[in-house]
Amino acid sequence: MPNPQPPRAVFAMDPVHLPLLFPPPLMARLTRASDLDPTLVVRDFADPAVAGALADAEVLITGWGCPPLDADVLAAAPRLRTVLHAAGSIRSLVGDAVWERGITVSSAVTGNALPVAEYTLAMILLTGKDTFAHRERFRAEHRYPSHAETAGTGNVGRRVGVIGASRVGRRLLELLRPFDFSVLLHDPYVTASEAAALGAELVGLEELLGRSDIVSLHAPDIPETYRMLDASRLALIRDGGVLINTSRGALVDPDALEGELVSGRLHAVLDVTEPEPLPAGSPLYRLPNVFLTPHIAGSLGNELERLGLIVVEELERVAQGVGLGHEVRFADLVRVA
Numbered sequence: 001m002p003n004p005q006p007p008r009a010v011f012a013m014d015p016v017h018l019p020l021l022f023p024p025p026l027m028a029r030l031t032r033a034s035d036l037d038p039t040l041v042v043r044d045f046a047d048p049a050v051a052g053a054l055a056d057a058e059v060l061i062t063g064w065g066c067p068p069l070d071a072d073v074l075a076a077a078p079r080l081r082t083v084l085h086a087a088g089s090i091r092s093l094v095g096d097a098v099w100e101r102g103i104t105v106s107s108a109v110t111g112n113a114l115p116v117a118e119y120t121l122a123m124i125l126l127t128g129k130d131t132f133a134h135r136e137r138f139r140a141e142h143r144y145p146s147h148a149e150t151a152g153t154g155n156v157g158r159r160v161g162v163i164g165a166s167r168v169g170r171r172l173l174e175l176l177r178p179f180d181f182s183v184l185l186h187d188p189y190v191t192a193s194e195a196a197a198l199g200a201e202l203v204g205l206e207e208l209l210g211r212s213d214i215v216s217l218h219a220p221d222i223p224e225t226y227r228m229l230d231a232s233r234l235a236l237i238r239d240g241g242v243l244i245n246t247s248r249g250a251l252v253d254p255d256a257l258e259g260e261l262v263s264g265r266l267h268a269v270l271d272v273t274e275p276e277p278l279p280a281g282s283p284l285y286r287l288p289n290v291f292l293t294p295h296i297a298g299s300l301g302n303e304l305e306r307l308g309l310i311v312v313e314e315l316e317r318v319a320q321g322v323g324l325g326h327e328v329r330f331a332d333l334v335r336v337a
Contacts, residue, residue, distance in 0.1 A: 006319055008079070009034040010050075010057040013086070014065025015041040020301065021063060021086050021308035029312045033319040034059065042066075045073045055079070059318060061311055063087050071097040082318055086311045088112040088298065090328055091221075099330040106314045106324045108307035110167055112299045116246050117171035119297035120216055123269045124176075127214060127242045127291075128155035132267075136288050152240070156180045161212030162200065163228075164219035165190045168246070172218065173198045184208045187219075209236035214244065221248035222333075231256035234266070242267045246297040249274030258283065261290050271297040 009030070011018065018041060022030060030036055042050045045067055054077045060069070063086040067073070074080065074097050081103055085093060088109040098105065126132065130153045134145055158181050162169050165187040176183055177199050185200035186208045195202035205228070209215060215237060219225045229243075229252040237243065245252060249272045260266040267289040277294065284290045299307055314324055 006034045007058040007082075007315075008056045009036040009059040009061055009315065010040065010042060010053050011036075011038075011061050011063075012042040012045070012066045013061075013063030014043065017063050017065070017086075017304065020304040022312070023305060023308075026305065026308045026312050030061075030315060033312070033316045036061075045076060051076065058082065059084060059315065061086060061315070062093060066093060068093055068095055069098050070095045074098065074101060074103075082106070082324075084311045084314050084318075086307050089221075091333065094328075104324060105328045106311075106326045107328050108310040108326065109328075110326055111306040111310045113167035113171050114306065115299055115303050116168045116297045117175055119271065120168070120172050120218075120244060120246055121175045123244050123291070124158075124160060124181075124214055124216065125155060125179075127244070127267065127269060128158045129153055132291050133288065157182060159184065159211055159213045161186070161208040161215045163187075163205065163208065163215065163217050164247070165195070165198065166218045166220060169218035170198060172216065173200055184212055206233065206236055209233055210238070212241065213238070214242045216244040217247045217251055219247060219251060221250050225251050227251070227253045229253065229257070231259075234260050237266060239265055240267065242269065244269040245273075246271045248272050249276055261287055264289055269293075271295055 027038055031038060037053070040050070040053055042054065043065065045054060056079060057077050058079050059082045060080060061084050069083065083094065083098065083103060083105045085105065085107045088107065090105055090107050094105055137145065160176060160181045161184045162172060163186050165185060169187070173183065173185070183200040184203050185195045185198065186203060186205045190202060192202045203211070219228065227250070231253055234253070234256050243266060245268070254274045257268070261268055262283055269291045270284070271293045272295055278284055284292060310326060314326060317324055
């Protein structure tokens with residue numbers, strides 16, 4: 001049953017993101033579904049000017065730039081019952097106090113997964129064609145490659161290893177289906193039959209690294225995955241293999257990776273690194289076998305509207321008194337970012 005009164009909602013994020021997340025049509029839907037002041041955006045929960053709005057808030061619409069929701073914040077928001085996050089991971093946002101009070105949490109991580117998977121597919125196709133090396137050679141020598149220089153180029157039968165059947169990983173597996181790739185998957189929470197349904201062969205991590213031409217990381221950044229690709233595991237990737245990381249830099253030992261890349265044995269496409277960004281003196285900026293991008297795989301520009309739409313639809317569900325469509329549960333945190 002719909003609630004007799006629309007829920008009181010408050011924005012909490014860096015206001016610079018608001019126009020792209022909620023352009024006028026989406027903002028209009030938000031204000032129809034809730035009691036919301038679209039001009040009020042909280043950046044500091046301790047600001048006395050927002051105390052009244054926070055005390056009345058039943059729904060917080062959060063995003064990048066929102067401070068952590070700790071016990072002090074919840075004490076100032078006694079009516080809060082739902083957090084709708086217009087971004088991806090909620091791990092650094094939601095503290096234990098949120099779960100202990102039974103507040104429901106939703107994330108737009110599904111929407112954010114789409115551009116990451118699309119970016120990754122593009123990079124798989126480009127690296128399979130050895131695009132970046134050919135571009136550098138063409139730029140320097142102004143000639144077309146010889147047959148010998150293209151002998152190992154192409155995407156027919158290329159072996160792609162996907163680490164993590166996360167939302168991004170699953171979307172990537174879907175996008176890979178039309179191509180002539182051989183796809184391997186490693187994920188400890190997936191069965192062989194589930195992997196087959198996703199279009200992949202389930203294998204152990206070491207086997208995936210040893211058999212893949214291109215390895216793409218899509219595991220969550222949790223204690224169990226910290227430095228999961230250490231020196232010994234990076235050494236398993238074949239000579240000339242490609243590592244694509246759009247997940248988090250912490251999943252890879254940065255010193256070991258730098259050593260492999262400086263030697264020229266491996267190639268890499270890195271949208272994330274550790275630290276982030278890399279220091280100005282890092283050799284990875286200059287290496288021809290490394291393609292660095294500044295954390296752009298996730299939602300940017302007009303892609304943010306997709307995240308806003310997810311939040312709008314969630315708020316409409318709250319107003320109608322029905323369950324959330326993208327709820328994150330405490331039990332999920334052992335295997336999601």
